[in-house]
Amino acid sequence: MLECVSIEEVRDCIDRIDDQLVRLLAERSDYVQMAMTFKHDASEANVPSRNEEILERVRNLSVEYGMDAGIIDAVYRTMIEKFVSLQQQLLSKNEGQD
Numbered sequence: 008m009l010e011c012v013s014i015e016e017v018r019d020c021i022d023r024i025d026d027q028l029v030r031l032l033a034e035r036s037d038y039v040q041m042a043m044t045f046k047h048d049a050s051e052a053n054v055p056s057r058n059e060e061i062l063e064r065v066r067n068l069s070v071e072y073g074m075d076a077g078i079i080d081a082v083y084r085t086m087i088e089k090f091v092s093l094q095q096q097l098l099s100k101n102e103g104q105d
């Protein structure tokens with residue numbers, strides 16, 4: 008991590024990290040949509056056991072990195088909820104097409 012000497016420099020660093028985060032989230036989104044190709048209908052979109060496995064894994068990672076586990080938990084719960092809704096929408100559109 009860089010030792011910044013001004014708020015502008017801190018914000019430049021945050022912007023640089025946000026660029027990487029959004030790129031990674033876009034890549035995650037592509038894999039979530041790929042997961043959908045292995046599902047038959049909207050009822051299979053949400054997999055609570057897998058969601059819990061991810062939440063536990065990232066909670067452990069947040070502790071390892073010295074980060075507030077509550078922030079990671081909230082971010083991941085929201086992200087997974089949004090990806091599940093995306094799958095539900097797309098899978099219900101496809102229903103009855105094959």
Ligand SMILES: C=C(O[C@@H]1C=C(C(=O)O)C=C[C@H]1O)C(=O)O
Nearest residue numbers: 039042052053054057058087090
């Ligand atoms: C990606 C999947 O679909 C859903 C979305 C998940 C996610 O965003 O990581 C995890 C599990 C499912 O609730 C999956 O089944 O693996």
